Amino acid sequence: MTTGPITKAAPDTATSAAEVRAVVADAAAFLAPTWPLADFIAVNPLSGLVDRPFADAAIAAADLFGARVTPEEAWLRAAWRHGRITDDDVRAALIRRHPEALRCPPLTLGGRTYEPVDLLSADLHQGITNPPPIRRARTATEVLAPDMAALLDTHTIQWCSAYLDEGQSTWRMPGRDRGFYHAWRALAAHDVTLPRRLRTRLGDLPERDEQAVAEALAALGVPEDQRTRYLQAHLACLPGFAAHIRWRGERQDSGIDLVAYLALRLTTEAAALTGTHTHGTAWNSASADLLDTRQATTGPEDRARHLLEALEITGTDAAQRTELARLLDRLPVEQRTLVWLDAYEDHYRSRLLRTLSRSAPEWTDAPPRAQVVCCIDPRSEGLRRHLEALGDYQTLGFAGFFAVAMRYRDLAGGAARAQCPGPITPRHTVTERPSEGRQRAAERSLTGRRVLAAADHSLHAAKDDLVAPFVLAESAGWLLGPLAAARTFAPGAVGAARAWWTRRITADPATEISLEDALTPEERTATAEGILTLMGLTRGFARLVVLCGHRAHTDNNPYQAALDCGACGGHPGGPNARTAAALLNDPQVRRHLSERGIGIPDDTRFVPAEHDTTTDTVRLLDTHLLPDTHGQDVDRLTADLRTAGAHLAAERCATLPGAPSHPSPRRAARHTRTRARDWAQAFPEWGLAGNAAFLIAPRALTRGIDLHGRLFLHDYDPDLDPAGTVLETILTAPLVVAHWINSQYYFAATDPQAFGAGSKALHNAVGGGLGVMTGPTGDLRSGLPWQSLTDGHRARHEPQRLLTIVQAPLHRLDTLIGRHTVLRHMFDHDWVGLAAREHPDQPWLRYTPTGWRPWCPAAAAPEDGRPPAPLRT
Template identity: 40%
Template structure:
């Protein structure tokens, strides 16, 4: 390193920090935790290049290790045909039939690279760029991590000394308070107090201290950002004034300069010879596999240009593609010859609209078994981007995808004014009591007196809650005042034009523009769990990590509005007068579906609704027996219902449900292409009929919103599986909650970024298979092309191969796959599966990956 010619300006330094910060995605606090791709900043790169960059900068592989892929190949989980098809798909030269002469042996490019995939030295992730402290003193580096984490927790957590009470910036509060820290030496405290007022200038001082400038500066700053990716991701997300990555990096670099000896000098890193040695070993291994002399110069000259077609990261990409082809084949909708119906369809008892969430796939299949209920899939916010104000006066929540901004605030109210007032007072008193208890437990002094006075009561309650969780919940339910009948004011806050727009958009997107049943059930979902910091990860992703109840109620009110229906008829959608939209909520832990406003159902529909609830309960029994069998510690099918109810109430239960583990595909098309097929709860199913969407606006919304969210979920589960220590949250028993912002593993360290291991695996075995989202769309190809051209986010995911996109025009057409050079015919088609009821989808098995 050379001395700086001039000190970089604060503006330049802020730009460098912003660039370094793009290596990590924003992290959402616990109460709004939703799945996000933790490496979304790399999506602008082709997947192979991104894998290489992530391995270099984060020190992890965003896929299974290459040796693990080879093990799967040896066991038949990856077939030779899939491996060679993936090779031809990834490397155009592998499609050539030209024969090469290598040491007296004839071989094609495909054969040479096929051997390379099996015998080359596996790709590994090198250690990421270290900070100066990490290079000079790992002990001091760990101390810097600890001190920095504590200060960010105090700035963004709920500690009584949080700087939010004073309004100071995080940097200013740190300079003032850390300068008084008795655990630091007098010299370090003095250095903190006299550090620059501007955090960017403090970073500049560190750059001068280490004589760093230019491109090396960004690498230096990235090393500090990625030293604690969890805290850095949270800081990137927060909107708190004075809390940003510049302040975080300034704290770290200032501590580093003060804690390391003043005469410390960074050692120069010699160029690594590992890559050259690896190339030689690779050539020799492939030569031996071909049966030729590995030390023959001519052989090495002949192999080198062929092997150059596939660098280690691209080789990993071929394995990933081959692995995914097997999964895609299990989930691809079949090509079915067109059949003209011989008689008009019978009007069903009901149509039930569920969220596209993978957990609804098996429930829908069970509900359809008797044939008089049709199901559809639609994003759980039901096209109503709202914020919701509960009747109990609790905080307003944004109940819509994070890609959208709530248009209006929906308020829950009741005509039973006296009853709602009493209930609200009881609820408020309960919330205040719980908050007081929490504050006493978190206080630095009060817990001792609190334990003496109330410990006997809380101890007994904790014992009952632990030994009999179902009984405890039943007791609490009896004590609580029942909630009065309430309604939401959707038709008041939305104008008629807005109601019609939302209603038409939703109906055309799901293909429900005619043939309405007497009952149309709009079923949101949520998860009832106890003592789970990541509870929002089990809720509805389409509702911003909240339950879908308010959206279902608002949508039902809009669809039942006579003025809205009259306007829809003028737009070609005629809802019969006897069709009633009913809001419901599914608990994904217990599979119970509850009607949200049963008191509002007219007498004319009571019989139909009674039959519907009976069939919903039958589907619940069947689905629970199927779904809960895969949970750790599950009993027999006869005990499934009780077991799920126990899991929802048990505050010590680590496996309340599997959430979206196993998610693999996003299927857009009419229900007929997947009906009767067991997809193993691995597919997001979005109903769509191209004929009901003449201008393609519905499909555009599906591909630019629900598909994007599905890709976030898929990427989050994958990252938490392959890199649980970097992008996951570690095991639940070690979690230590930090206010409302996140969890630590133990008493210190970095904020955990992703999902707990119990969401993706058991013990050391993974439940989730880490694959990219496989997208199947049944729609005109030209329409999909237009959407790809118009949407940068969709185009990025497709062309950079972060998702696998397949499209077909209609159910009897073959699938087209987007490749490196545009569309090409795909070979995943299977035989006619109409009427199939046997298991089709491959359920992930528990695989050792660590």
């Protein structure tokens, strides 16, 4: 057995750096890059598989992660028993998904004749349950030395955490400025957590990470045609770290990418197996297990026998049982949950479409009291509904970044943050500055912020020191102990006192958005025109047009960014609203817009605002920039927004654990404010839990309907968009973001272990905002915590893929789907459903890759019209 350094690859097996990077990129395609917690952006964890049909992605997810991508069969059967799925829903799903099976002739069993649809339905209801998926993609170390595989994971976590740390640790990884691989290479041989012989073998490693990957693969003996697969197995060992490092690798000068990450894992693995396997033999020794771990599934004969017993059918001969087995084999047991999922989704979708088909209330032509443009976020639906109920308000839905893709630097300076959807690269940087004559107030505010920041830093630094924590406990424990108790038992009072004290020290000065250095005059006009055109507001302006972004205030919550605006990069939407309002209030911009046919009345003012979705309060921003002539309008709108928010808070209290069950609006508003300040609150709000559909249509379609916060609502008038450019923008930007959000909730609900983040109570925040682990160590948990999905007794998010509902010409939709690959993948591959109609008086149609079909669940009747034979269940 060899005990020296890793044997170098022979010259004829050397692989170029470009080839290594190509195979790593190919292997990593299945990973969805994930952002750090501070910039939490919802992603589809299987976005790398959207070029495949959803059914194929289910197989790949099981293979790579051992994960489910559909709800458990037992859960779906329970939904059927509780009426959430009907027999008609199941039959319709079978007809759509397995039409060939239903064209088989009827079967005679035990002297009775049964239609194929009835037997397949019975198998869905009572058939042998499909076993859970298993992960087949495994590394040689996992097969040959499981204890060493666990040590390799721990080693990877240790060094990745050290390198990626953003200031939480007081110890900085030596050599970090040289990049991850070089820093690790210099230190690995001194890592005492590794066995001595392994450290010795790590003492002579290649200088370049690409070379290290190539030589390690050669040392393991992985064939060229298996290298992509083998690298995927390594990436799937710690998918949280791998996904985040992929995101890091796409940023310039990050110093770490998946090549460096795999260089660590592969060289350590090769060194570990060198002691027991000669050069180039480890993979071959493990290959039998690597390639033959397919889980045995129940055969069609066993399924037929079980179904006959369940239905109490006797007197069948071998030929009849064989015919039944052949029929059941047309619906593989691993695909049954896909049929169930279709039926489950369509039960809700059909009811929703029927609701949207009712006669819309008439809208008066009188000028509205104010126009309020809210984010398409489902949490804005209730605010819009309650505000409209108070009087002549017109509300619109628009993506919360208000078509301003920008970086934002606030008054304190520092690094600018991206305020736009994840797929978009911001082109402009806007800054906050003091308003005229408010420079001294701004300086006092900044001084107060620095004092508070310094005190906070000193406290944390003291806790990290060796001796200082003891001194801190003795000197300040008498104050911090009672304060912690007060924060726990009286969070509302403590929060209010803290807010009052903070305002005294760092009173918010009057500021405004500076556009001079961010956009040229031409860019300002173009951006303003784009904003108004995309939201369909090019005429009929009210005196006040409110652009309302949103944020979520919570205390002691690492997942705060998950509750903020996804369209703003996981940040509050106020800066985008302020920027858009500043553009639209600019006199020069208005003159240019008038030349382009968009005339904004002189007395119209655009007002930014921010909706706090945790407390359902709305704060108007930059009101100091408004003329005195609009003071009464602002006061009345402020009062009505307060009333609408209180009614929405009362509505939400019915779903919040620990909230009063039937509170008055005033009591509900007080409760939600207290809840937001409670540092022990695990359920500050439900975020986007429950989201199920994305509606692209005029507001008249949904005005007055309680949609229970389940729909993204984007206003769209096809008559104002003859070229289809607005619809194209909505489908390829906001819809994609909504699909990511829906997918993150969906997969976290279907398999919380693989795609969720576990319980908040067990989270350990690492890396100064890098992410969370469950417990003291482990993989990064990149999904949503279970407190975002359930209260422990009842699920608050029902796993449904997103349904897109569009009121627009069908040929326009066909053209756009044909033009954009991302839309073809989403709609043709069953990742997102699509229902559409051209006019309000027409029935809804279902999009399929072969054309539009009526949305009609009743089509589940047999094609020949014969009634199905009853089955005993």
